[in-house]
Amino acid sequence: MDACLKTFNGHISMPSLNVTLPILFLLASINSANASTLSDTGTSNYQHAVQATQPCESCHEQKQVDAFNSSMSNDCKECHSSSDDDSIVRVDDKKFIDPYANKLKIAPPPEATAGMSVPMYYDETRIGKEPNPMVLIPAGKYTRGTNNRLPDEGPQYTAETKAFWIDKYEVTNLQYKQFIDATNRKSPNHYRGRTYPQGKVDHPVVFVSWYDAHDYCEWAGKRLPTDIEWEKAARGTEDDRDYPWGDTFDVTKVNSPVRWESLHIQGDTMPVGSLEGGKSPYGLYDMSGNAWEWTDSWYAQYPGNTWPSENYGELYKVLKGGSWWDCSYYQCGVSAPVFNRSYFKQGVKNSSFGFRCAKDDK
Numbered sequence: 001m002d003a004c005l006k007t008f009n010g011h012i013s014m015p016s017l018n019v020t021l022p023i024l025f026l027l028a029s030i031n032s033a034n035a036s037t038l039s040d041t042g043t044s045n046y047q048h049a050v051q052a053t054q055p056c057e058s059c060h061e062q063k064q065v066d067a068f069n070s071s072m073s074n075d076c077k078e079c080h081s082s083s084d085d086d087s088i089v090r091v092d093d094k095k096f097i098d099p100y101a102n103k104l105k106i107a108p109p110p111e112a113t114a115g116m117s118v119p120m121y122y123d124e125t126r127i128g129k130e131p132n133p134m135v136l137i138p139a140g141k142y143t144r145g146t147n148n149r150l151p152d153e154g155p156q157y158t159a160e161t162k163a164f165w166i167d168k169y170e171v172t173n174l175q176y177k178q179f180i181d182a183t184n185r186k187s188p189n190h191y192r193g194r195t196y197p198q199g200k201v202d203h204p205v206v207f208v209s210w211y212d213a214h215d216y217c218e219w220a221g222k223r224l225p226t227d228i229e230w231e232k233a234a235r236g237t238e239d240d241r242d243y244p245w246g247d248t249f250d251v252t253k254v255n256s257p258v259r260w261e262s263l264h265i266q267g268d269t270m271p272v273g274s275l276e277g278g279k280s281p282y283g284l285y286d287m288s289g290n291a292w293e294w295t296d297s298w299y300a301q302y303p304g305n306t307w308p309s310e311n312y313g314e315l316y317k318v319l320k321g322g323s324w325w326d327c328s329y330y331q332c333g334v335s336a337p338v339f340n341r342s343y344f345k346q347g348v349k350n351s352s353f354g355f356r357c358a359k360d361d362k
Helices: 032-039 062-080 173-183 210-219 227-235 257-263
Strands: 134-137 140-144 157-161 164-167 292-298 317-320 341-344 358-360
Touching (some): 134 227, 140 227, 157 227, 164 227, 173 210, 210 292
Antiparallel strands (some): 134 164, 164 358
């Protein structure tokens, strides 16, 4: 790679570009896990304001570039060099201008906890250890997708679902711990001594693969939602809104990268249900931001879509909702719209992937 076009940790759908995987890696701020490695070579925790097109060596010392490349490689392996997925990542040198990026150039919130109804960290659960309460989504039609952005997100059309139930919240660390304790399943990567980090009792569980999410839901007497169900639950049926709360982005209603980037601090997950203003029309929390959510659906073409992709089919599972993680290439946070989708192999897990469950209405 001869240009600064690298990123870390998470991925988002970039189907309009010619890449060997259904993702594109671009330069992002170096995460805290890699900061100490890079500081030894004089590389600071920085982020390019725009996509760089010059060789890294034109601005940076060779030892800095070498450290950056090494750090990037290790971080990519979090998702792409496991027993579940030995894919080789190639960084593409093409640009994509997202029309939603300008909508997110807003004033920063007054503080990191703006809009939150609870503290960021605490030890006594307010959600409980039992599987989440659920909300009934009535049968009927709604408007799915968009005509205004990526070619795989449209064309917009009328979708229909049967009645179904879906969790009010993302599955929490405490709830997931009950599952691993009962089944002796391996704990997520960030757990220590088979328990979640202190203060994160009600944060969404992350570092879970599609298999982990599927099996938890099955254990709880539920299932994963389809992507069609998920988007209906997030968007409602009255209009084709961009976000669960409406058409105007509001940094105080979502745990997205915009919050953390605008404050110039390291981001993190929040306790589920923290942002009252961000609820969907059905009263569901965190349908935008906090953690990407696995669905049961394969990545597939929408009806009437003529854009070809080798990634369609039974290769990758769809995730919805976006997350807290800094996807700088999208100007941070354009994963927030309800029509956005990401797609990954079932074995991938990282610090921004979680889930919620659904079940049929019987």
